[in-house]
Amino acid sequence: MTYEVCIATMASHTALQILKAAKKAGFRTTAIATPRVESFYRRFSFIDKLIPTQPDEIDKLAPQLVEENTVFVPHGSFVEYCGPRKAESFEVPFFGTRGLIAVEAFQESKMQLLREAGIPTPEEYESAETAKPPVIVKFGGAKGGRGYFIASDRKTLLERLANAPKNVIIQQYLVGVPAYIHYFASPLENRVELFGADIRYESNIDGRVLGFAEPSFTVVGNRPLVLRESLLPLLTEYGEAFANAVERKLGQRMIGPFCLEAIIDEEMKVRVFEFSGRIVAGTNVYMGVGSPYSVLYFDRPMDMGERIALEIKKAVERNALEMVTT
Ligand code: AMP
Numbered sequence: 001m002t003y004e005v006c007i008a009t010m011a012s013h014t015a016l017q018i019l020k021a022a023k024k025a026g027f028r029t030t031a032i033a034t035p036r037v038e039s040f041y042r043r044f045s046f047i048d049k050l051i052p053t054q055p056d057e058i059d060k061l062a063p064q065l066v067e068e069n070t071v072f073v074p075h076g077s078f079v080e081y082c083g084p085r086k087a088e089s090f091e092v093p094f095f096g097t098r099g100l101i102a103v104e105a106f107q108e109s110k111m112q113l114l115r116e117a118g119i120p121t122p123e124e125y126e127s128a129e130t131a132k133p134p135v136i137v138k139f140g141g142a143k144g145g146r147g148y149f150i151a152s153d154r155k156t157l158l159e160r161l162a163n164a165p166k167n168v169i170i171q172q173y174l175v176g177v178p179a180y181i182h183y184f185a186s187p188l189e190n191r192v193e194l195f196g197a198d199i200r201y202e203s204n205i206d207g208r209v210l211g212f213a214e215p216s217f218t219v220v221g222n223r224p225l226v227l228r229e230s231l232l233p234l235l236t237e238y239g240e241a242f243a244n245a246v247e248r249k250l251g252q253r254m255i256g257p258f259c260l261e262a263i264i265d266e267e268m269k270v271r272v273f274e275f276s277g278r279i280v281a282g283t284n285v286y287m288g289v290g291s292p293y294s295v296l297y298f299d300r301p302m303d304m305g306e307r308i309a310l311e312i313k314k315a316v317e318r319n320a321l322e323m324v325t326t
Contacts, residue, residue: 003027003316006070007309008092010058011041011050013077014279014305017287020046021305025313030070032058034081055081062091071095071312071325073256075279079104093325095308096257099250100277107138107169110275117245119238119260120271123172128157134173139165150215174273176265179225180282182291183239184307185254187323188314192239192254194232195304196291197225198282222282226292234270235260242275255324256311257283257304279304 007022009015011033019029023046030049031041038052051061058081065072072092079087084105088098103109114121125131134152137160149164150173151157161168182195201223204216227235243254259282261274283291283304290301302310315324 003313004069005312005316005321006030006048006065006068007073007095007312008032008065008070009073009075010078010081011037012081013075013281014284015041015075016044017284017303017305018073018075018279018308019305020044020287021303021309022046022312023048024306025309027309027312028068030065030068032061056086058082059086059090065092071321073279073308074101076276076281079278093321095255095312095325096278097246097250097252097255098326099252100246103250104275104277111169113245113249114242114272114275116249117238117241119241120269122174122263122271122273125170125172128154128161128170131157131170132172133157134175136171136173137161137164138169138171139167148217171273174263174265174271176263176269179227179262179264179270180222180280181227181235181239181260181262182280182283182304183242183258183260184304184311185239185243185256185258186311187253187255188311188318188320192236192243193297193307194236194239194293195257195307196283196286196293197227198222198280198285199225200282219281222285224285228268231264231268231270232293238270238272246277252326253323255326256308279308 003026006028008030009018011031022029028048031047032051033041070092073095084101088101103113137149139147149160178199179197181197184193184195200219201221203218203220204213246254257279259276259280260272262270262272264270286303290303294302311324315321
């Protein structure tokens with residue numbers, strides 16, 4: 001069966017996962033590609049249409065996409081390429097919670113939302129004087145941790161802050177293992193599904209640095225992670241608390257994939273230092289094979305792209321697309 005709806009996304013990040021699953025579910029598929037990657041994406045038969053564009057001109061495509069009955073799946077690279085303002089005002093129905101783009105544009109509002117959800121977060125310090133090292137210093141708008149620095153004592157913190165931009169967040173550096181926890185909020189099933197987890201493979205953290213370079217957090221890839229089963233009830237609570245806070249604070253339902261980015265310490269304390277209000281690239285580790293937790297909800301393994309396609313398919317069948325789009 002071919003559905004009238006077309007699923008589109010920007011050709012990067014998780015586009016292969018999203019569009020492959022969309023095609024398999026019977027949707028038409030469109031990739032919006034920058035000239036540099038166009039020829040790569042053209043080779044995949046599950047992409048019906050490829051629209052070449054420059055990121056700063058993406059808004060011009062909106063009328064055409066609406067005409068073609070498109071549901072657009074936004075991901076992190078889409079927001080990064082267009083900038084948050086242009087991304088939020090892209091006038092094509094989004095599968096996801098549009099209002100979160102503005103919240104995520106600022107470190108302060110992002111952390112505030114986590115706190116309002118009652119999720120434990122790292123401590124934040126007003127100034128170098130009140131900070132309790134070790135700390136991690138984050139710059140507004142820094143992408144993927146680029147430009148962050150870690151200071152293990154006050155002297156280093158003061159020295160490095162002297163050359164840093166004024167608008168920084170000084171955060172407690174959490175000692176423990178990172179875990180990026182994937183969730184899917186389903187308006188149709190009225191539940192938040194704990195879907196999977198990954199860890200990032202970061203250049204100067206996981207690489208053969210041998211003391212030659214400072215830690216930096218450039219993400220090169222992702223690795224799958226399964227968590228201790230005893231952590232799953234708490235992580236599920238945090239996912240639900242986050243979705244509830246989004247609804248309370250934004251007046252919009254949490255729709256589709258999101259991720260809580262945590263450090264888990266030796267006492268199994270989970271603290272969340274960041275979230276993503278949409279699909280994260282770490283879900284790609286389960287592309288085609290399905291995430292370990294997806295089998296708890298469905299009788300077959302599913303990747304996040306398939307989960308998105310399933311929700312849109314059910315919404316179309318129930319004539320309820322407005323429940324899963326903003
Ligand atoms: P982010 O850009 O916020 O995702 O952070 C980049 C990386 O910095 C993450 O992958 C974490 O490994 C690390 N990180 C961020 N915040 C903290 C923190 N408060 N404590 C320890 N590590 C952190």
